[in-house]
Amino acid sequence: MSLKFGILGLLSDKDLTGYALKKEFDQSISHLWTASQSQIYRELNTLEKNELIFSRIEEQPDRPDKKIYTITPVGRTAFQEWLEAFPENLSSAKRDTFMLHMLFGSALPEETIRYQLHRFIEQKKAYLKLIEGVDLEAYYNDASRKELLDKRYMRFTLKRALMSLETLIEWAEWCLEEMKEDVK
Amino acid sequence: MSLKFGILGLLSDKDLTGYALKKEFDQSISHLWTASQSQIYRELNTLEKNELIFSRIEEQPDRPDKKIYTITPVGRTAFQEWLEAFPENLSSAKRDTFMLHMLFGSALPEETIRYQLHRFIEQKKAYLKLIEGVDLEAYYNDASRKELLDKRYMRFTLKRALMSLETLIEWAEWCLEEMKEDVK
DNA sequence: GGAGACATGTAAGTGGTTACATGATTCC
DNA sequence: GGAATCATGTAACCACTTACATGTCTCC
Numbered sequence: 001m002s003l004k005f006g007i008l009g010l011l012s013d014k015d016l017t018g019y020a021l022k023k024e025f026d027q028s029i030s031h032l033w034t035a036s037q038s039q040i041y042r043e044l045n046t047l048e049k050n051e052l053i054f055s056r057i058e059e060q061p062d063r064p065d066k067k068i069y070t071i072t073p074v075g076r077t078a079f080q081e082w083l084e085a086f087p088e089n090l091s092s093a094k095r096d097t098f099m100l101h102m103l104f105g106s107a108l109p110e111e112t113i114r115y116q117l118h119r120f121i122e123q124k125k126a127y128l129k130l131i132e133g134v135d136l137e138a139y140y141n142d143a144s145r146k147e148l149l150d151k152r153y154m155r156f157t158l159k160r161a162l163m164s165l166e167t168l169i170e171w172a173e174w175c176l177e178e179m180k181e182d183v184k
Numbered sequence: 185m186s187l188k189f190g191i192l193g194l195l196s197d198k199d200l201t202g203y204a205l206k207k208e209f210d211q212s213i214s215h216l217w218t219a220s221q222s223q224i225y226r227e228l229n230t231l232e233k234n235e236l237i238f239s240r241i242e243e244q245p246d247r248p249d250k251k252i253y254t255i256t257p258v259g260r261t262a263f264q265e266w267l268e269a270f271p272e273n274l275s276s277a278k279r280d281t282f283m284l285h286m287l288f289g290s291a292l293p294e295e296t297i298r299y300q301l302h303r304f305i306e307q308k309k310a311y312l313k314l315i316e317g318v319d320l321e322a323y324y325n326d327a328s329r330k331e332l333l334d335k336r337y338m339r340f341t342l343k344r345a346l347m348s349l350e351t352l353i354e355w356a357e358w359c360l361e362e363m364k365e366d367v368k
Numbered sequence: 369g370g371a372g373a374c375a376t377g378t379a380a381g382t383g384g385t386t387a388c389a390t391g392a393t394t395c396c
Numbered sequence: 397g398g399a400a401t402c403a404t405g406t407a408a409c410c411a412c413t414t415a416c417a418t419g420t421c422t423c424c
Contacts, residue, residue: 201376
C-alpha cells in the first residue's frame with residue numbers, strides 16, 4: 001500500500017528511472033523502507049496506468065534506453081492526501097525471524113545462541129558505521145535535488161536508525177552478560 | 185515462511201486450537217511476530233495436509249466444537265531443522281509507514297509533525313506499560329505449559345522490546361526538542 | 369438488547385520474493 | 397576473463413490483509 005506513496009514522494013522531488021528509484025530506496029531510505037527491483041517496476045506500471053505518473057524514453061547510444069518517470073498533478077494530489085492521513089496505529093507489523101529463533105532458544109545449545117548474538121552485534125555495528133557515514137551535506141548539495149525531502153526530517157529518520165542500532169547492540173551485550181552469570 | 189515455524193514452535197510446547205494460537209500470538213509474542221486469524225487457519229490446514237501436525241475434534245455441548253492440533257514427530261524434526269538454521273542476514277525487512285510520512289514531513293505544517301510525535305510517544309508509552317506488566321512467573325506457572333519456551337529466552341525478547349520502546353520514546357522527545365530550537 | 373468472548377472458516381485482492389532473461393560498458 | 401554497473405522487464409509463487417459468514421454464551 002505504501003510503496004506506491006514512497007515512489008510518488010521521491011518523484012515529487014525529481015524525475016527518476018526505475019533503476020534510480022531502486023538506488024534511492026537502497027541508499028537513502030533503506031533504514032525505513034525496503035523494496036525489491038521487480039516490485040518497483042511493477043508499481044511504476046500500475047501508477048502509469050492510473051495516470052499518477054507518466055514517462056518519456058531517453059535514448060542512449062551506448063547504454064540501454066532510459067525510461068524517465070514524472071509525477072502528474074493528479075499524482076501530487078494523491079500523494080499529499082496520503083501524507084496528511086497518518087495511520088491510527090503508528091507501529092508497523094512485526095516479523096522478526098531472528099527473534100523467533102531466539103524465543104525457542106532452549107532447544108539449542110547455549111553455544112549457538114552466544115555465537116548468533118555475536119554475529120548480531122557484528123552486523124548491527126557494520127550497519128551503524130554505514131548510517132554514521134551518511135553525508136547529508138553531500139546529499140543535499142546534489143544540484144538536481146529540489147530539497148522536498150527536507151534535510152531536517154531526513155536527519156530525524158537517520159537519528160532514529162542510529163539510536164535503535166545502538167540499543168540493539170546494548171541489548172545483545174546484555175544478553176551475553178546474562179548468559180555468563182546465571183550458570184544453570 | 186516463518187509463520188509456519190512459529191506455529192510449530194508453539195505446538196511443540198503444547199496442543200492448541202487455532203483460536204488459542206491466535207491468542208498466543210497476540211498476547212505472548214506480538215512484540216516479535218504478528219499473525220492474523222485467517223493466516224493462522226490457512227497455515228494450519230497446510231501443515232495438516234503435509235502431516236506436520238494432526239487434529240482431533242473435541243465436542244463441547246454449549247460452545248462451538250474445538251479442533252485441537254498436535255505436532256507430529258515429522259513436524260518436530262522440521263521445526264528443529266529450521267531452528268538450527270539461523271538466517272544469514274539477521275535484520276528483517278523494514279516497512280514503516282509512520283517513518284515514511286516523517287521523511288516527507290516538509291510538505292506538512294510543523295504543527296502536524298509535532299502532534300504526530302506526541303501521539304507516537306503516547307502509543308509507545310502505552311505499549312511499554314503493557315510489556316512491563318507481563319507476568320512471566322504466572323505465564324510459566326501455567327500447569328499445561330511444558331516450558332519448552334524457556335523463561336530466559338522469553339525474558340530476552342521482552343527485554344529487547346522494552347529497551348527498543350524506551351529508545352523510541354527518547355528519539356521522539358529529541359525530535360520535539362530539535363523542532364523547538366532551530367526556529368527556521 | 370447489545371457487546372464481547374469463544375470458535376470456526378472462506379474469498380478476493382494486494383503485496384512481496386525469487387528466479388529468469390537480455391545486453392553493453394568499464395574496471396581489475 | 398570475470399565482476400560490477402547501467403538499464404529494463406516477466407513469470408510464478410508465496411504471504412498477508414480485509415471483509416464476509418455463522419452461531420452460542422455470558423455479562424452488563
